Amino acid sequence: MKDSPANQTAPGSLALVGAGPGARDLLTLRAMQRLQQADTVFYDRLVDEEVLELAPASAKRVFVGKHVGAHAWPQDRINAVIVAEALKGRRVVRLKSGDPSIFGRAAEELTAARAAGIETEIVPGVTAACAAAAQTGLPLTERGVSDTLVLTTARCRAGDPLPDCARHAKPGTTIVFYMSVGQAPRVRDGLLRLGMPPATPVTIAVDVSKPGARTVSCGISMLSETIIQHEISGCAIIFITCPKYGSG
Amino acid sequence: MKDSPANQTAPGSLALVGAGPGARDLLTLRAMQRLQQADTVFYDRLVDEEVLELAPASAKRVFVGKHVGAHAWPQDRINAVIVAEALKGRRVVRLKSGDPSIFGRAAEELTAARAAGIETEIVPGVTAACAAAAQTGLPLTERGVSDTLVLTTARCRAGDPLPDCARHAKPGTTIVFYMSVGQAPRVRDGLLRLGMPPATPVTIAVDVSKPGARTVSCGISMLSETIIQHEISGCAIIFITCPKYGSG
Numbered sequence: 001m002k003d004s005p006a007n008q009t010a011p012g013s014l015a016l017v018g019a020g021p022g023a024r025d026l027l028t029l030r031a032m033q034r035l036q037q038a039d040t041v042f043y044d045r046l047v048d049e050e051v052l053e054l055a056p057a058s059a060k061r062v063f064v065g066k067h068v069g070a071h072a073w074p075q076d077r078i079n080a081v082i083v084a085e086a087l088k089g090r091r092v093v094r095l096k097s098g099d100p101s102i103f104g105r106a107a108e109e110l111t112a113a114r115a116a117g118i119e120t121e122i123v124p125g126v127t128a129a130c131a132a133a134a135q136t137g138l139p140l141t142e143r144g145v146s147d148t149l150v151l152t153t154a155r156c157r158a159g160d161p162l163p164d165c166a167r168h169a170k171p172g173t174t175i176v177f178y179m180s181v182g183q184a185p186r187v188r189d190g191l192l193r194l195g196m197p198p199a200t201p202v203t204i205a206v207d208v209s210k211p212g213a214r215t216v217s218c219g220i221s222m223l224s225e226t227i228i229q230h231e232i233s234g235c236a237i238i239f240i241t242c243p244k245y246g247s248g
Numbered sequence: 249m250k251d252s253p254a255n256q257t258a259p260g261s262l263a264l265v266g267a268g269p270g271a272r273d274l275l276t277l278r279a280m281q282r283l284q285q286a287d288t289v290f291y292d293r294l295v296d297e298e299v300l301e302l303a304p305a306s307a308k309r310v311f312v313g314k315h316v317g318a319h320a321w322p323q324d325r326i327n328a329v330i331v332a333e334a335l336k337g338r339r340v341v342r343l344k345s346g347d348p349s350i351f352g353r354a355a356e357e358l359t360a361a362r363a364a365g366i367e368t369e370i371v372p373g374v375t376a377a378c379a380a381a382a383q384t385g386l387p388l389t390e391r392g393v394s395d396t397l398v399l400t401t402a403r404c405r406a407g408d409p410l411p412d413c414a415r416h417a418k419p420g421t422t423i424v425f426y427m428s429v430g431q432a433p434r435v436r437d438g439l440l441r442l443g444m445p446p447a448t449p450v451t452i453a454v455d456v457s458k459p460g461a462r463t464v465s466c467g468i469s470m471l472s473e474t475i476i477q478h479e480i481s482g483c484a485i486i487f488i489t490c491p492k493y494g495s496g
Contacts, residue, residue, distance in 0.1 A: 018378070025278040028268065028374060032277065099374070101381035101388040102397060110385060122382035124374045126276060126347070130266070133349035134370035137358060140349040148416065149350060152396040168396065170415055 012039075012086035014113045015093050016100040018125015019043075023209040024050040026131065031123050039090035042082055045097055045235075048210070055093070060085075075105060079112035086118045099127040102151060103178050127151070129176040132205035132237040136215045146174045146241050154183035154190075166190040169242050177238040181227055187238065188223045196220055200243055206236045260287075260334035262361045263341050264348040266373015267291075271457040272298040274379065279371050287338035290330055293345055293483075296458070303341070308333075323353060327360035334366045347375040350399060351426050375399070377424040380453035380485040384463045394422045394489050402431035402438075414438040417490050425486040429475055435486065436471045444468055448491055454484045 015034045020026035027035075035041065035054040042062045043052065052061060062081070064073045086092045100106040100122050113120050129151055133140045140149045150168040154177055168175060169191055177187060181204075192198065198221035207213045218226040220240065226232075263282045268274035275283075283289065283302040290310045291300065300309060310329070312321045334340045348354040348370050361368050377399055381388045388397045398416040402425055416423060417439055425435060429452075440446065446469035455461045466474040468488065474480075 018374075020276065021372075023278075025281065026276050026372065028274050028276055029280065030271075030273040033273065099378040099381075101378055101386075103389050104387075105391065107387040107390045107393075110387075120385070122385065124269075124274065124378040124382040126266075126372045126374055127378060130347040130349055130372040130375060133347075133354075134372040137368070137370065138349075139352075139355040139358075141351050142355045143353065145355075148398060148400040150396060150398050150416070167418055168398070168416055168421075173416075 011117065011119060012088060012090045012092060013119040013121070014082060014086050014109070015091070015121045015123055016104070016106050016109060017093050017095050017123040018099040018104075018127075019048075019051055019095045019097055020126040021098060021128050021131035021209040022048050022207070024048045024054075026126050026209055027051065027054075028123065028125065031125060034093050034123055035095075037091055038093040040085050041093045041095060042078070042085075043095040051095070075108055079109055082109055083112050083116045083118065086113060087116060096125070097128075099125040102127050103153065128178060128208055128237050129239070131208045132176070132203075132239065135205055135208050135213055136203055138203060138239075140174050140176070140239075142241075146172055148173045150175045151178060152176070153178045154180040154187045166194050169194055169196065171242055174239060174241045180238055181232055181234065181236050184224045184227050184238070188220055191220050191240070197243065200240065202238060202240045204230075204232060204236050204238050206230075206232050208235075208237060210235075259365065259367060260336060260338045260340060261367040261369070262330060262334050262357070263339075263369045263371055264352070264354050264357060265341050265343050265371040266347040266352075266375075267299055267343045267345055268374040269346060269376050269379035269457040270296050270455070272296045272302075274374050274457055275299065275302075276371065276373065279373060282341050282369075282371055283343075285339055286341040288333050289341045289343060290326070290333075291343040299343070323356055327357055330357060331360050331364045331366065334361060335364060344373070345376075347373040350375050351401065376426060376456055376485050377487070379456045380424070380451075380487060383453055383456050383461055384451055386451060386487075388422050388424070388487075390489075394420055396421045398423045399426065400424070401426045402428040402435045414442050417442055417444065419490055422487060422489045428486055429480055429482065429484050432472045432475050432486070436468055439468050439488070445491065448488065450486060450488045452478075452480060452484050452486050454478075454480050456483075456485060458483075 017031045017034050038055045038059050040060040041055045042064050064078050096104045199219040202220050204216045216230050265279045265282050286303045286307050288308040289303050312326050344352045447467040450468050452464045464478050
């Protein structure tokens with residue numbers, strides 16, 4: 001989507017670019033092209049050293065330091081620096097892990113840029129759930145087994161109601177938890193309370209598509225112990241296909 | 249994920265490759281590379297003429313004719329020809345619209361190939377929901393508005409229970425319907441019955457990322473009329489962010 005700049009004489013542009021799950025070769029051709037044409041690249045978690053290298057040597061690279069569970073830069077400040085940079089007439093690429101529209105805070109950055117009359121674009125990317133499924137060889141939907149896919153997070157912030165994963169845990173649904181390793185006890189308890197059998201298989205895809213990528217499996221009742229035992233922290237995708245149980 | 253071939257002397261391989269939503273430049277670099285190395289490419293809906301052109305001129309191209317709502321080739325037959333081709337020692341690419349793991353029938357083709365001892369791999373792709381969000385500029389999750397994304401289909405087949413989109417239509421959830429244009433009345437009725445306000449905005453992204461891509465919006469109560477009025481058929485993504493209503 002492109003918005004025409006309002007009344008800038010030398011308007012810059014902002015592209016929110018999905019960088020995919022980490023591996024450089026999981027970038028799209030369009031993402032690579034935007035990087036190659038960038039004057040300035042804003043990034044947070046660096047998914048792959050080689051991704052940033054796609055930008056010209058002359059491009060400015062700005063780390064805006066968002067890690068899971070630790071926001072070194074508040075979102076408002078990120079919005080402000082991105083907008084300021086584009087208003088200098090530069091082609092700004094804001095690199096987002098995965099796809100910008102899924103847990104990527106895209107709306108806030110787009111709104112700020114549009115308000116300043118900056119041309120905006122989103123370049124979609126491979127979201128972590130798809131990369132995790134590819135890595136493990138387990139489908140996210142399967143005929144006769146699962147016809148609905150739910151992407152959610154068990155994380156919450158002060159004042160927000162906790163996303164209730166349990167409300168979506170119906171037979172025929174695959175639930176994928178993003179950024180939820182720290183919330184494993186809450187996920188486990190929520191699902192067990194529904195009557196999900198304790199041995200229901202859960203898959204944990206760690207460092208998907210990156211060096212050291214691995215897959216760990218367990219029953220839902222052992223989710224927390226398994227995460228501790230395998231020293232899994234941060235960058236992992238937890239997924240589970242809800243079997244037929246209870247009243248459905 | 250790679251499985252070692254069991255006891256083939258000249259084993260071929262099968263890569264289920266996500267072709268993304270249609271535009272050639274929304275292929276990943278890895279997808280492009282697999283196409284360039286392919287001996288045989290199986291495809292169904294041709295998303296972009298240029299995508300197939302990435303395969304070598306010498307590569308065999310086989311149309312296995314799956315269109316929305318019309319399966320010219322039964323899945324069993326597709327499985328059989330893919331396996332037979334790989335067993336000849338060929339590098340087989342099975343091109344899938346979007347991401348292979350989401351509504352891509354990946355499990356059936358992988359199971360058939362693994363049973364035959366064929367090395368398999370999934371190359372993830374950009375799924376239609378992400379491309380639709382990028383095209384329309386509307387996020388799929390948004391802080392304080394939507395923290396869960398549901399990908400589903402309102403389609404059904406004989407003997408299957410209809411996927412009940414209503415069970416996932418909770419405040420704070422964005423629901424994306426794939427391949428559901430023909431089921432618009434069912435979607436509308438299901439959501440209205442829940443007490444969703446008739447004016448709740450619905451976005452219909454048509455021919456996402458392809459030539460002629462367009463976006464149409466309406467209130468949920470007008471979904472069917474809008475689809476007819478704009479002559480939307482087949483390739484469209486319908487999405488809706490559930491507002492706070494009813495008991496939640």
